[in-house]
Amino acid sequence: MNLPIVQLEKLQKSFGPFNALNDIDLGIRKGEILTLLGPSGCGKTTLMRIIAGFEAPTSGRLLISGKDATDLPPERRSVNMVFQRYALFPHLDVFDNVAFGLRLQKLAKEEVRRKVEAMLGLVQLEQYASRWITELSGGQCQRVALARALVNRPDVLLLDEPLAALDLKIRHHMLRELKRIHEETGTTFVYVTHDQDEAMILSDRVVLLNKGEIEQVGSPQDLYAAPTSLFCARFFGETNIFEGLVNSVSGETAVISTPHFAAKGPSRGARQGDTVSLSIRPEAMKISPALGGDDAVNAYNRIDGNVEEAVFIGNRIVYRVRSNGTLLSCQETRPVTGVQHVPGSPVRLAWPSEAVVVLTQ
Structure with a gap:
């Protein structure tokens, strides 16, 4: 039996009197694309930040690769995150943005070059290595952010509404690119969105959240064709x-x-x-x-x-x-x-x- 790569057990998070998350039990499978879906304020970003280590749960336990990671700082978790606003360094070119984390590890120059070039090839930006971030489109910036997050080969990649700032056509293109990159790397993706279309296109499984609790978990087909609650039926399609x-x-x-x-x-x-x-x-x-009339049959x-x-x-x-x-x-x-x-x-x-x-x- 394969253990989940991320396991959340009775997870709770409160901000003063407000309960952002309540009794979250969830296993995230190795190699899947799992989407956290729900309206604003449902707790999906808080849950992602707890997995990343940017927030500590009020109670409960978090395991990564079978080990208790509840109190581990972010840098000691095999987890990387891609933000909605890219968080790229404008004073560095594309190559140096992707290389930043590798250089912090003090890797040899040749190893850094090899890994960065391989990652730029994966996101199809080889020819943009010397470009400044300000010279790129929104979709290209998002690819750089993906390359920087993946270059360290994390076990889990967290994506916090990464396509929200892009227009519809580019967003659909980037969804296809994310699926391709996922297939080529085999990395576990945890994706946050409030957009049901993104969830249906991208996900292996969807976790629908409502007021800090899990409403339903299943494939996009399950949630669409067999909702278990009125909230799910109305929200998902x-x-x-x-x-x-x-x-x-x-x-x-x-x-x-x-x-x-x-x-x-x-x-x-x-x-x-x-x-x-x-x-x-x-x-x-x-x-x-x-x-007109009545048809009793x-x-x-x-x-x-x-x-x-x-x-x-x-x-x-x-x-x-x-x-x-x-x-x-x-x-x-x-x-x-x-x-x-x-x-x-x-x-x-x-x-x-x-x-x-x-x-x-």
């Missing part, structure tokens, strides 16, 4: 939420009534009489002209309304549909002929039972 009452449960299927429609879906532990929330993703909803998982907005976004159309005072979102992917349902059109939204996620908390 867009969704439609309905409140309902479980009328009956037969095997693994529940029948739920809401003020606007009846639904069937996997019960997920819900019992008859329970009040639950239903999460239905926009892309699961199929839109068609309203049929397909009486479940459908709702009628009127289109309020239709937005064409190239590979999909996002419809906003108003039904009984509730605004719903529906996505039609790979549209062939553009917008089919203009604002004001009466439409029917329908979805399969497996798209219904029943949330009991």
Whole structure:
């Protein structure tokens, strides 16, 4: 059995009366990309700073490579950190920025040169070795920061919202570069972000934090398709939420009534009489002209309304549909002929039972 490279046990952190982290139990696997995700103030940066050694936990224990590192200073941990603001030295060129940590170790000049050149090759900046930091773009600065952090071959690389200052196109390019660099180095990455798209693109696993506690841990697919709480369903991707009452449960299927429609879906532990929330993703909803009348055969998982907005976004159309005072979102992917349902059109939204996620908390 492989032990986690980082183990957090009953970790707590308080700032006066404020509890930033509460009872964090988490194992970070060797070689994975683990993302700490959540809204501002949820504790993700505090947790990263504790792993780095910049903050001490109020209680609990931190192990790195199986050894207690709770009280170790940052320089004695095999951990490096990449900051949002790069923290590069403007008076040094690219080569000297990357070489800085190696020279502190008093390595031989030739060894420093060899390691720096190899790292600049990894981040594809060989031709920029003699450039000043002020002559680089934001994406290039971020690559220099990565090279400087990785050149010492840490066991764990911490990345604190490193792409937040970049525009969307460069950010997506850098996410692909991070995955490539991770694959080539095998270093464990712990990545902090509040951006769900970054988490989905980059992560092997996501830790969703809420008010200093772990809400859910799993793959991006797990958190998107099988959220375990209303908070997770709402935070991780867009969704439609309905409140309902479980009328009956037969095997693994529940029948739920809401003020606007009846639904069937996997019960997920819900019992008859329970009040639950239903999460239905926009892309699961199929839109068609309203049929009129009643179809008793397909009486479940459908709702009628009127289109309020239709937005064409190239590979999909996002419809906003108003039904009984509730605004719903529906996505039609790979549209062939553009917008089919203009604002004001009466439409029917329908979805399969497996798209219904029943949330009991």
